[in-house]
Amino acid sequence: MPDPTRIDSLVKEFNDSPHGPKKLHQSRTRFMPIVFGRDGKAQPKPGPRSAEAQDFYALRKRCLRSGTLFEDPEFPANNSSLTFSGESRPNLKWLRPSQISPDPRFFEASYSRFDVNQGELGDCWLLAAAANLTQDPQLFTRVVPEDNSFKQDYTGIFHFRFWRFGQWCDVVIDDRLPTVNGKLVYMRSTEDNEFWSALLEKAYAKLFGSYEALRGGSASEAMVDFTGGIAESYEMKDVPKDLFQIIEKGFRSHAMFACSLEPDPYKPEAETPQGLIRGHAYSLTMAKMVDIQTPNVKGKIPLLRLRNPWGNANEWNGAWSDKSPEWKYIPEETKREIGLIFELDGEFWMSYQDFVKYFDRIEMCNMSPDCPIIRQNGNYPWKQSSFEGEWVIGSTAGGCRNYPDTFWHNPQYVVHLKEPDKDDAEGKATAIIALLQKNRRSKRNKGMDCLTVGLIIYRVTERDLIRKPLPKEFFLRNASVARSTFVNLREVTCRFRMDPGTYVVVPSTFEPNVEGEFMIRVFSECPDCMTENEDCVGECDLDPRVVPDSNNNDVPVAPIKMKAPDPTKPDPQRQAMEKLFLDVAGVDGEVDWMELKLVLDHCFRDDIAIAAKGVSRSYHVAPVESKKSLTPQGEVVCCGLLAMLQDWYVNMAGGDNRPERSTSGDFVVAKERAPLMTGETSPEISAVGFSKDACRSMVAMLDEDQSGKLGFLEFQKLLTEIARWKAVFKLYDTDRSGHLNPFELRAALQSAGYHLNSKILNSLMHRYGSREGEIWFDDFITCAVKIKTMIDIFRAKDVNGIASFNMDEWIQKTIYC
Incomplete structure (x- = not known):
């Protein structure tokens, strides 16, 4: 494989170029998460919080002690806070309200819809929502805290609260505002000395990275961010x-x-x-x-x-x-x-x-059910259920139903409408389903706008839900009962009146393999009505097509010709494996990760070469040749061993793509023992082949005493596992391309004996998938190693499906694997 450092350098160069892929926006600020009590008062969210989150009260206290005015380093008073490009604007100055008016007020007497007047920025959608916000004092003071003031404890710091994808957060700003000739450039009040609306706009601009990010939008966006509705x-x-x-x-x-x-x-x-x-x-x-x-x-x-x-x-x-x-x-x-x-x-x-x-x-x-006004009334019929999800290339970004081969890979959610609405004369149940795209406005500085998204609803039975998620065949056989239009808005919402029953909602992008994050919410009169339609995480039966000695007559393959050796009996195969082990083992009679890497890189050199070429094509990097290799004698032992292992698992599972060999699959034993590595002792470990981290993880998978080495039985078991995983890989790599195609990882891992849900599959794709959603051979093996190791760690502590670890145990177990 190519030198990882060379790949990293070239990938960074490509990503930073104008032709590189658009990178996801990373917010410069971690906002303080807050919750509202039943009395409507805000308080920090219980639990751990980021040390980088700005705490309004701590910052104000620090400024009071030092006698300084707050200057926000996260949203500085310069051009980077105005525009995406940071382009300068002539005559623009950032001034504090005291430099604009001799008697600045946060409110002039009170607040009203007439305090919201548009400036040069094209954010009339935000102003329309802000004007509505002033209509209700309880909603207004939720967003605009009453402890903002130019009089009491004034230090140039203010804060506002917004709902952000299921979580309220506190946004801190300083009061420096963009002006030209002493006049506010953007939102302003009718009264020249009133500044709450201008500061509200600045806080909202900080939430999305700049003022320019607010240019153009839908009023519903801001209304949702002001209320959580x-x-x-x-x-x-x-x-x-x-x-x-x-x-x-x-x-x-x-x-x-x-x-x-x-x-x-x-x-x-x-x-x-x-x-x-x-x-x-x-x-x-x-x-x-x-x-x-x-x-x-x-x-x-x-x-x-x-x-x-x-x-x-x-x-x-x-x-x-x-x-x-x-x-x-x-x-x-x-x-x-x-x-x-x-x-x-x-x-x-x-x-x-x-x-x-x-x-x-x-x-x-x-309004959402947790709105303070709704709580006070007590007769609000709606209940809310919500989940967060994402569309990931090669995993859950299946596109709309125009793409039947991948549509079923989209996230699926089960909605139970158990009873009709209380006041519905026709016995129907109402559900408002909203699909909200996350972080899209924040990414506009990268040229990324809202995706074209929508949702489709299917009626299901309990029998349908036995298979999780619903398979491709279900969607080919069944028509939808309702659907939204596909549009490029931040939130797509539809109100449905349907017969009581069970439904599956499938949110998707219009095109497949388009990545994005989302939040899906359901308002209905039924509490806790939505669940994820996901498989349980755990182990399952190995695919019969790769099980040695399979007697399953339903599997359309010929019988396996070769039996797995019995490790307790003398056997030429066992003797050969012992010889291979001794060739690589150190004087202590064990194999460490460096010695294991040498064996695996040579055993799987054909597969690694294909993967290296694929990565090279993707990143335009020339493959790097290995500096060390096995001796001819070691090569005979190594290739013969892999021939044996592959015959166990892949002889009747679709063949293999190894070069032709004269032995026709028979086992070959080297006549003389020779050192496995050429050159001097302790050779340089090549960057070619399996990564160092992958080899360390393979050792850790079977190294129960955490010595960093494997004995013979562990070594034998590891090679057998790898051969089995290669057999699974070959089942799905039908075109012998050296990689799994997008959306094949779930099925391949299930054939290897592992049930995983979409969240775990998404994590694996983020870590091991290519930009096209492909999984190369060595990455698939590493995936399987990681999954097996983590399941084994859990099973060792499992009590009725729950494992308990203290901090020491958790760090020790996870850092080693």
Whole structure:
């Protein structure tokens, strides 16, 4: 194999080049995880925490003691916090509020939706959500802590709280803000001396790495991040008949709303004749059935109140707009009740009929069951279940059902809707299922946007669920009962009304072998309704096709010709193995990892050569030739031994790809003993072949006394295990390419006797898979060694499926393997 140091150097050079793969974003900050008590107060999450997490209270105390103003090293006041490229901007200065206003306030008297006005940054979606946030004091103070102040204990440090993929976190910032000519460049309040909204925007920008990361988005993203709720959206071209009732009910349940028009492809933020802005997010802040009395009719009319985050005269100019004649038919008492005002502040009213006609999309964020308002009410019907997962190349990134050979490899989740909804007249059960992509906005500085994703739902029976996960055949035989559209949004959400029963949800990317992380959530009236449809981790029967002396008549292979030797009886095969062992063993009569590496690299030189060529093609590295080799005598013993072992396991499992040999598989014994290694004693260990770490792990797998060496019986057992794993590898490497194709690792390891779930398979693919999702021969052997070793460690301490280790034991066991 190529020199690992050369590969590492070239891979780094390729990855850092403009043509290299896009690397996953690593956040520069570890945010403090927090939890909310039943009283709604925040506190640090119990348990271990990262030492790098910024603690607002500790940092403020340190600044108070030193008499200094806080400067955030994680989000510095320079161009790297503004743009992806770090390109400088003329005349821009970072100023503290005291340098902008002589009397800076966090709040001027109080807060309201009119405190949120857009600056130069294209983040109207964030402002629409922030305006909604001001509507409810309990939700607002959850995100904007009340202990932020320019008066008490002021040290230039502030903090805000956001929900981030299932976990609330505390984001710390300093109060230096980007300005030009002493004026704020981005979000600002109507009052020149009020800064809570500008600081909120800065904290949200830090959450995603820069201000530029906030350019363009969906209001539902921010509404979810402000509440931990679950978002839905409706297209007006396919609007449900009861949409206004859904909106009204949503407001009663403290849901948030935003809406937008499709953008004009030729003109950004184009204005319509009705005064509406295309490609722009509006807050929807009230829905009311309003009393109306005209000369001809008396009754109620559905009206909606909206707000443009620009906070200026760009408002709706149709019916029910500011000072339109329709308002004279509304009683004065009703006007006061709905808080009607006529100012050039971006806020306006319109009828539901016009709303559906002129807007294209409405977004709704339902509150989660742990929301403090919901807890207080106590009659919220929804229960939440959630899991985190990922799509990994060659493992769980199976693509949509257009790709039937790989679709079934996607993560699968079982949803039990046991009973119909309490108020459903048709006996249906409702579930809102949301698929949320993780960390995509943070990766925009690497040119990575949201993936095209969706989810598909199947009805299943208990019999179907015996096999975990559901196999390919199930999806070929059964049609889906519901599905979402595949779109490139951060969150894809669908509301389904289905018969009570058991369902399997399959989230996927549109194309296979596209990697990404996700969180899937289900809101329903059934508690704990979702589980992972995963196999149990453990050992299973070896594939009959690679079992010596198999008498299974159902296996379509010819009988095995050669029996495994009995280690208790004298046997030419045993004698040959002993001779090989003595050729490599030291004076102590044992084999260490260096001696083992020499044997394995020569025994499997053909397989290693194929793997080396494959890696070379992938990384454009020329293969490195070995500097040391076995003597001719040692080669005869070694090749003969492997011929024997392979005949045990692979003779009738598809043949092998070794070069032709005159012995026709018969065992050959060297007539004279010779040193196995050429050259001087203690030769340099070559970088060719199995890695040093892999050979050490092989020794550790059978080295019970942790001496770092193997005796003869352990050596014999190891070579037998490796031969068996090679036989399994050859079952799946049908094209003799030297690697397993993507998505074959699960089946191959199961044939080797191991059941693994998707999370473990993903970890193995991350560690051992190529960028194309392939597993080369030596990496497959190393996978099997690691799995067997870890299972053996667990079994040695297993008590009813639970193993208990103290810190010393855990470190000792895991560091050696």
